[in-house]
Amino acid sequence: MKNVFILCFLGIISFLVGCKTPDETSDSQVSILTKTNLETWNQGANKEAIEAFVQKTTDPNSPDFVPEKSRIAVFDNDGTLWAEQPFYFQLAYGIDYVKKEATNHPEWSKDPVLKAAIDGDLNGILAGGEKGLIELVMKSHSGMTEDEFTQNVASWLGSAKHPETGKPYQQMVYQPMLELLEFLRENGYKTFIVSGGGIDFLRVWAEEVYGIPPYQVVGSSIKSVYEEKDGKMVIVKTPELNFIDDKTGKPVGIHQHIGMKPIIAVGNSDGDFQMLEYTTGAEGPRLGILLHHTDAEREFAYDSLSHIGQLKRGLVEGPSRGWLIIDMAKDWSKIYPQ
Amino acid sequence: MKNVFILCFLGIISFLVGCKTPDETSDSQVSILTKTNLETWNQGANKEAIEAFVQKTTDPNSPDFVPEKSRIAVFDNDGTLWAEQPFYFQLAYGIDYVKKEATNHPEWSKDPVLKAAIDGDLNGILAGGEKGLIELVMKSHSGMTEDEFTQNVASWLGSAKHPETGKPYQQMVYQPMLELLEFLRENGYKTFIVSGGGIDFLRVWAEEVYGIPPYQVVGSSIKSVYEEKDGKMVIVKTPELNFIDDKTGKPVGIHQHIGMKPIIAVGNSDGDFQMLEYTTGAEGPRLGILLHHTDAEREFAYDSLSHIGQLKRGLVEGPSRGWLIIDMAKDWSKIYPQ
Numbered sequence: 001m002k003n004v005f006i007l008c009f010l011g012i013i014s015f016l017v018g019c020k021t022p023d024e025t026s027d028s029q030v031s032i033l034t035k036t037n038l039e040t041w042n043q044g045a046n047k048e049a050i051e052a053f054v055q056k057t058t059d060p061n062s063p064d065f066v067p068e069k070s071r072i073a074v075f076d077n078d079g080t081l082w083a084e085q086p087f088y089f090q091l092a093y094g095i096d097y098v099k100k101e102a103t104n105h106p107e108w109s110k111d112p113v114l115k116a117a118i119d120g121d122l123n124g125i126l127a128g129g130e131k132g133l134i135e136l137v138m139k140s141h142s143g144m145t146e147d148e149f150t151q152n153v154a155s156w157l158g159s160a161k162h163p164e165t166g167k168p169y170q171q172m173v174y175q176p177m178l179e180l181l182e183f184l185r186e187n188g189y190k191t192f193i194v195s196g197g198g199i200d201f202l203r204v205w206a207e208e209v210y211g212i213p214p215y216q217v218v219g220s221s222i223k224s225v226y227e228e229k230d231g232k233m234v235i236v237k238t239p240e241l242n243f244i245d246d247k248t249g250k251p252v253g254i255h256q257h258i259g260m261k262p263i264i265a266v267g268n269s270d271g272d273f274q275m276l277e278y279t280t281g282a283e284g285p286r287l288g289i290l291l292h293h294t295d296a297e298r299e300f301a302y303d304s305l306s307h308i309g310q311l312k313r314g315l316v317e318g319p320s321r322g323w324l325i326i327d328m329a330k331d332w333s334k335i336y337p338q
Numbered sequence: 339m340k341n342v343f344i345l346c347f348l349g350i351i352s353f354l355v356g357c358k359t360p361d362e363t364s365d366s367q368v369s370i371l372t373k374t375n376l377e378t379w380n381q382g383a384n385k386e387a388i389e390a391f392v393q394k395t396t397d398p399n400s401p402d403f404v405p406e407k408s409r410i411a412v413f414d415n416d417g418t419l420w421a422e423q424p425f426y427f428q429l430a431y432g433i434d435y436v437k438k439e440a441t442n443h444p445e446w447s448k449d450p451v452l453k454a455a456i457d458g459d460l461n462g463i464l465a466g467g468e469k470g471l472i473e474l475v476m477k478s479h480s481g482m483t484e485d486e487f488t489q490n491v492a493s494w495l496g497s498a499k500h501p502e503t504g505k506p507y508q509q510m511v512y513q514p515m516l517e518l519l520e521f522l523r524e525n526g527y528k529t530f531i532v533s534g535g536g537i538d539f540l541r542v543w544a545e546e547v548y549g550i551p552p553y554q555v556v557g558s559s560i561k562s563v564y565e566e567k568d569g570k571m572v573i574v575k576t577p578e579l580n581f582i583d584d585k586t587g588k589p590v591g592i593h594q595h596i597g598m599k600p601i602i603a604v605g606n607s608d609g610d611f612q613m614l615e616y617t618t619g620a621e622g623p624r625l626g627i628l629l630h631h632t633d634a635e636r637e638f639a640y641d642s643l644s645h646i647g648q649l650k651r652g653l654v655e656g657p658s659r660g661w662l663i664i665d666m667a668k669d670w671s672k673i674y675p676q
Contacts, residue, residue, distance in 0.1 A: 069551060146593055190553075203597045213407060214597030215528075216553070226589040226612060233615055235593045242594075251564040255484055255573045256580075257595065259541045259552030274564060277571055 037183055040176045040334040046324050047331065050180070053287045057263065058187045064285040066263055068188040073264035074218075074254060074275060075181070077195035077202060079309040080268045080291055081210060082173040083162075085300040087122075087308055089169055090197050093156050095120065097140035114139065138239035141198065142222055146235040153204040167336075173209060176332045177291075180266070181210055189264070194254055195219040196246035196271055200237070218257040220245045250275035262286075268293065269309040276314070276323055288323035290314045295329040375521055378514045378672040384662050385669065388518070391625045395601065396525045402623040404601055406526040411602035412556075412592060412613060413519070415533035415540060417647040418606045418629055419548060420511040421500075423638040425460075425646055427507055428535050431494050433458065435478035452477065476577035479536065480560055484573040491542040505674075511547060513675045515604075515629075519548055522602070530600075532592055533557040534584035534609055538575070556595040558583045588613035600624075606631065607647040614652070614661060626661035628652045633667040 041047040056064040057071065078084035098108065098117040108114040113132035116124025125132060141149065162169055181191050191212055193202060199219030206212045221242040224235050245253040251274050254262065265272070265279035268291040276288035292311065293302050304312035318325055328335070379385040394402040395409065416422035436446065436455040446452040451470030454462025463470060479487065500507055519529050529550055533540060537557030544550045559580040562573050583591040589612050592600065603610070603617035606629040614626035630649065631640050642650035656663055666673070 069545065072553075192553075199594075200597070207407065215410075215530075215595065217597065221594060224590055224593055226586040226616065233589075233612070233619055235589060235616075248564040251571075251573060252562055255562055256537075256559065257553065259538070259555065274571070278564065278573075281571055 037186070038176065038179050040179060040332060042331055042333050044331060046326055049324055050287070050289070053264070053285065054184065054187050054189075057285050066285060070260065070263065071184075071187075071189040072192065072258060072260050072262040073184050073189045074192045074194040074258075074262045074266070074279070075177070076267040076269070076272045076275070077193050077197055077219075078268075079293065080174075080266055080272070081177050081181075081193070082169070083299060084309050085302065085306075086164060088197065089162075089172075090201050091136075092160060092163070093153065093201065094136050094140035095122075095125070096156055096160060097152060098136060108139070111135070138222070141201075142237045142239040144237060145229060146200065146224070146237065149200060149237055150204050153201055157205060170209065171336050171338050173337065174332075175334045175337045177266075178210070178337065181212070184264070185211065190216065192216045192218060192254075192258060192262075194245065194250055194265075194275060196244070196249075198222075199245075218245060218253045220249075246271045248274050251278035254278065265289070267291070267314075269311050270313050271309075273314050273317075276318075277321075280321060280323065288318070288321065289326060290318050290323055291326045291328060294327050295332075295335065297329075298335045299328060301329075375524075376514065376517050378517060378670055380669055380671050382669060384664055387662055388625070388627070391602070391623065392522065392525050392527075395623050404623060408598065408601065409522075409525075409527040410530065410596060410598050410600040411522050411527045412530045412532040412596075412600045412604070412617065413515070414605040414607070414610045414613070415531050415535055415557075417631065418512075418604055418610070419515050419519075419531070420507070421637060422647050423640065423644075424502060426535065427500075427510075428539050429474075430498060430501070431491065431539065432474050432478035433460075433463070434494055434498060435490060436474060446477070449473070476560070479539075480575045480577040482575060483567060484538065484562070484575065487538060487575055488542050491539055495543060508547065509674050509676050511675065512670075513672045514670045516548070516675065518604070519550070523549065527602070528554065530554045530556060530592075530596060532583065532588055532603075532613060534582070534587075536560075537583075556583060556591045558587075584609045586612050589616035592616065603627070605629070605652075607649050608651050609647075611652050611655075614656075615659075618659060618661065626656070626659065627664060628656050628661055629664045629666060632665050633670075633673065635667075636673045637666060639667075 038047055038050070056062045057066040059065060075081055078088055095117045098114055099120070102108055102118045109118060113125055113128035113135055117136055125136060160169055161167065162172060165172070184191055193206055193212055193216065195202060195218070197219050199217055199221045202217045202219050203214040206217050207214065223238050223240040223242040225238055226233060227236055229236060243249065243253065250272065254275065261282040262279045263285065264287045265276045266289040267275055272290070276290070280286040280288040290311065292315065293300055293309070295301060302309065303315060304310060315325065376385055376388070394400045395404040397403060413419055416426055433455045436452055437458070440446055440456045447456060451463055451466035451473055455474055463474065498507055499505065500510060503510070522529055531540060531544055531550055531554070533556070535557050537555055537559045540555045540557050541552040544555050545552065561576050561578040561580045563576055564571060565574055567574060581587065581591065588610065592613065599620040600617045601623065602625045603614045604627040605613055614628070618624040618626040628649065630653065631638055631647070633639060640647065641653060642648060653663065
């Protein structure tokens with residue numbers, strides 16, 4: 001069920017001017033530390049450790065210098081770059097899609113899970129278990145062309161609001177992480193998303209919001225085929241799982257998609273454990289970072305007992321592995337851009 | 339069998355100083371045509387068409403201007419960026435690997451296909467049909483970690499020679515194509531390989547030879563898993579097919595890996611037909627290019643009747659689809675860099 005939740009996944013953000021980071025392609029010539037723009041990171045051991053790591057890996061005179069072509073940084077998305085509570089935002093997209101399309105599919109109301117989605121009844125959706133969630137994801141993510149899916153997600157992004165905060169999802173990205181992405185790129189790192197969420201869902205908005213182009217997004221996927229539709233050859237998304245990019249799937253996804261071992265890995269849950277383990281287990285300078293959600297006032301506080309973004313093993317083993325544990329309440333002066 | 343041949347695939351090149359192209363990350367800020375360095379392309383309609391296309395897509399005042407972030411160019415590899423006759427170079431790697439490892443696997447000599455490989459008997463290998471070729475590929479490409487595979491390929495690259503010309507494979511890349519890759523990058527295009535060959539095999543040398551980083555290589559693949567080996571968590575390549583990036587697989591591979599429709603697609607065989615169709619079928623300015631192997635003296639001459647790199651449908655339909663058909667004998671003043 002976790003896997004399905006992961007596939008059923010995040011939400012939106014979208015074309016947010018205030019969050020714009022420089023294009024991934026820019027500033028790639030920089031080879032030594034040029035700027036410390038981690039403005040909303042409070043001074044302390046974690047911020048210093050991040051700056052020191054970037055300094056030593058970009059200084060040609062350092063024994064830990066890393067050539068620019070090897071500077072790969074991977075970021076989880078849900079709970080790392082944006083919020084993930086009370087459930088992955090992509091699931092909200094799935095529910096809203098089924099609601100919106102219900103009138104074109106009267107047969108959906110006979111299915112208990114789809115009926116629950118149409119009624120906005122989250123408990124009813126969850127009552128269908130894994131099978132029901134798969135059905136919901138497939139109905140909302142397949143049976144359409146790549147262009148149609150992109151348009152559906154983009155359209156949803158324009159109007160959707162978070163169920164608890166009432167904010168547009170695009171206000172629920174983490175300002176300190178936007179700064180970290182930019183800081184790394186300014187120092188010659190290529191930034192990638194490696195998410196349990198859907199790769200095509202992310203690609204619709206990752207470039208506008210994070211400055212990460214579609215080909216630097218790794219995620220879970222369903223299979224697609226190239227076939228004729230309405231007289232035109234197109235990519236059609238099919239209701240069959242292709243790859244789950246979570247837990248041990250993350251190193252595999254990195255291997256398949258990036259083909260290089262990252263230098264820096266950033267996550268927030270035990271679903272990211274193997275990604276950090278794979279990254280920091282390689283030779284040479286490596287940095288693992290876990291975001292600990294400790295801020296019930298400004299965001300959400302959760303870790304080992306959460307059904308979403310559970311962080312248990314990482315908290316226990318992370319410090320002895322040299323990973324930084326970011327304390328959101330203490331380390332960040334600001335959470336969201338606005 | 340074609341699919342397996344494709345997987346069983348290309349060869350080498352390797353760390354060739356003379357062929358070095360600028361790092362993929364460089365010069366990405368350029369937004370108008372800055373340099374015409376297609377030196378070994380003879381003057382004529384094809385060269386002019388390529389230059390005009392790049393001109394109009396990079397000139398901000400042109401109605402066909404393409405923003406830099408959308409400038410994606412995809413290249414087939416075998417027969418497009420380097421030679422592919424008399425059989426895909428990657429198959430030579432597979433045969434040489436089996437020969438080299440045979441003493442560690444006495445059981446291989448009891449298998450007719452592996453025995454044929456050990457004896458360097460190509461006809462014996464082909465007599466095993468698709469099943470035999472799959473076995474040869476799996477034996478030479480799986481059951482090892484990603485690092486071990488990389489080392490095996492890199493080591494082979496250092497000594498292997500083409501069976502007919504006696505040249506190192508790295509002398510069998512096409513100088514005009516190296517110039518085209520560089521020309522496109524200098525004009526803000528991101529260059530990708532989209533090959534029927536093995537993605538991990540290509541990644542070992544594509545950056546050194548073509549200036550294309552591992553994460554911009556798309557190819558066929560076998561499955562991999564993340565598991566413990568000798569007390570360390572590593573990626574292990576398994577003997578199970580994951581994806582065949584050929585024919586209709588190429589648009590699917592582009593969708594999965596790049597997530598954007600290319601502006602330019604370059605190939606040489608009917609295995610590239612769908613990639614060019616997908617690319618040039620999209621809205622806006624698009625360019626399809628097919629390399630026709632017409633030069634028996636300097637390279638190889640083959641098209642519709644070849645068992646490798648067959649080009650039939652592309653020659654028939656390409657011109658009416660607006661694709662450029664490059665006549666190697668006529669359009670190129672030089673084939674190999676040396």
